[in-house]
Amino acid sequence: MGAAVGYIMGSDKREEWFEQANEWADKVKANVKAAVYRGKSEVEDLKEDINDIAEVAKKELAKQ
DSSP states (O other): OHHHHHHHHHSTTHHHHHHHHHHHHHHHHHHHHHHHHHHHHHHHHHHHHHHHHHHHHHHHHHHO
């Protein structure tokens, strides 16, 4: 790893490589945020479904 960093630092293309690395990191960050948002949304949907099922179950048990 140290040799790679040394090579990059000594390279004429280091600015280009750093820019590409930053762009890649930004894409990864955006993808992670999107996945977390989708996951949270699905969890909220499941909670609502569970609450709906619980209400139906309570009503059915109250009939007995």
